[in-house]
Amino acid sequence: MKRIKKFYLAAMILIFVIFVFPFPPIVSSQTKTSKPLILKFSHMTPATGLQPEYLKRAATEVEKATEGRVKIEFYWSNSLVKVKENVRAVQKGIADMAWTSASYHPAEYAIALASQNVLYAPKGDDAYFIVQKYWEIWDEYKPFRDEVEKWRSTAWFFFPYDSxxxxxxxxxxxxxxxxxxxxxxxxxxxxxxxxxxxxxxxxxxxxxxxxxxxxxxxxxxxxxxxxxxxxxxxxxxxxxxxxxxxxxGCGYGIVSFSALNKMSEKDRKVFMEIGRRFSLEYGKAVKNERLxxxxxxxxxxxxxxxxxxxxxxxxxxxxxxxxxxxxxxxxxxxxxxxxxxxxxxxxxxxxxxxxxxxxxxxxxxxx
Missing domain, CATH: 3.40.190.170 (Bacterial extracellular solute-binding protein, family 7)
Structure with missing residues (x-):
């Protein structure tokens, strides 16, 4: 009988402790208390102009949408690596993101050079149209995606280059x-x-x-x-x-698979959506400012x-x-x-x- 009373007493004490002094919540790798994931972006140009402006806007939106869990840090004017090294720098983890293009990286992006064989097009002066069509090609033609993704990266942003x-x-x-x-x-x-x-x-x-x-x-x-x-x-x-x-044609803002895998599923989804959305907004801006x-x-x-x-x-x-x-x-x-x-x-x-x-x-x- 004494043993039963001791058992109930211990149980009551345990219940009291649980409710009065609850255990702290489990903290995931993507909470505010953890260090943010900082992505190094290698770019060949200075930080001025329309393209850097829209990249910085996209970066601000990423930080806001992920509540500071993901941030982009830009290395302008080839200050991280030279532009021709960007694809392989992302592959090796020297950079997490980079500006790339078939013009500057013909060995890596061979079939994307298709565009370099056309002198002009009816809407070649429309940057918004160009970036729209590149996203359509990306979504519809797997070998185009494969050519980028074999370097352990994927397209995050398209930079349209009009005539x-x-x-x-x-x-x-x-x-x-x-x-x-x-x-x-x-x-x-x-x-x-x-x-x-x-x-x-x-x-x-x-x-x-x-x-x-x-x-x-x-x-x-x-x-x-x-x-x-x-x-x-x-x-x-x-x-x-x-x-x-x-x-x-378009240049590509690429991001490594390694960087994406460090994000939660929710942050990864919003991160990719922001890149596509801001690249389309950038295309509109280039079109509107051409004249x-x-x-x-x-x-x-x-x-x-x-x-x-x-x-x-x-x-x-x-x-x-x-x-x-x-x-x-x-x-x-x-x-x-x-x-x-x-x-x-x-x-x-x-x-x-x-x-x-x-x-x-x-x-x-x-x-």
Whole structure:
């Protein structure tokens, strides 16, 4: 009987302790009391301009939406690694996120170079349209995703690059005006486009364009209008030739699988949603400011030189330009990427209303 009384007494004491002094809650790795996950983002440009502005906005939204559990820390102007090392830096964990593109990383993103074989498109000047279509291709075409994801990363943000102009020391009104000019280009594909009109392509990263123009290393530079305003190309070139050609594509803001795996499922979902949403908002901003950027450079003293649709069509009809797509497909076939490259070119041309440029191929379906 005494044992039973002792048992009940012990039980009552235990119940009293539980209710009066409750155990502390289990703290997960994603609570406010733990250290935030800080993601290192490697970017090649300075922290000024429209693209950095929208990246910083997205980072602020990530921190807010995750209640401080996930933060993005930017390393601008190649201060973490050089731009051409970005893909592998993310793979190795040196960076968690980075700006990348097929132009700067052709070995890593081979089939994405499909876009570099098209001189211009009907909506090539619409950055919002471009980023929309890239997200559609990403969602619909698995080999595109596979090419990025084999490096242990995935797309978080698309940076649209709408059709380019040419900043130069002389006006370019006709194809003949290109002859003999040394022109900065950002990719092999654009290099072939200017070679077709007897210009001499020179590759320099965007961060070096101002210096190459200033020192006369090149006679002109083919690049975007927002870049021209951001980096004050009006200080080192007299003419802004409105080519509206040579570029339809996107760079990628990538994030490593390792970084994503450190987030809770909830934070990972909201993180990815924010990247996509802000990339679309950035595309709208680039589109809306395109004419404003051009006008701003005119106000700084640049002379605007229109390039007619007739001249663009003549350019597109040159044998060297018409050969770009079939030659690239043949090259990819030899490299063992024929089927994936064919499918990438097909969906790219469809999305950008250029299906008539797709060569015919018998006996195989690449849907």
């Amino acid at each position: 380019y102009g040419c900043y130069a020391k002389k006006p370019i009104k006709k194809l003949e005006d290109f002859k003999g000019l040394r022109l900065r280009v950002s990719s092999e594909g654009i290099g072939k486009m200017v070679s077709a009109v007897k210009a001499h392509p020179e590759f320099f990263p965007a961060s070096e364009v101002y210096t190459t123009l200033e020192k006369g290393i090149v006679d002109g530079a083919i690049c975007g209008y927002e870049w021209g305003k951001r980096y004050s190309f009006y200080e080192v070139s007299k003419y802004l030739n409105l080519l509206n050609a040579c570029m339809i 404003t950027d051009i006008q701003a450079m005119k106000d700084k003293g640049m002379i605007l030189i229109p390039f007619s649709e007739e001249e663009r069509k003549k350019w597109a009809e040159l044998p060297e330009i018409k050969a770009l797509i079939p030659n690239w497909l043949a090259q990819e076939e030899k490299a063992g990427r024929g089927e994936a490259a064919w499918g990438m070119m097909k969906i790219f041309l469809e999305k950008f209303e250029l299906s008539h440029l797709m060569p015919q191929k018998k006996d195989k379906s690449f849907n």
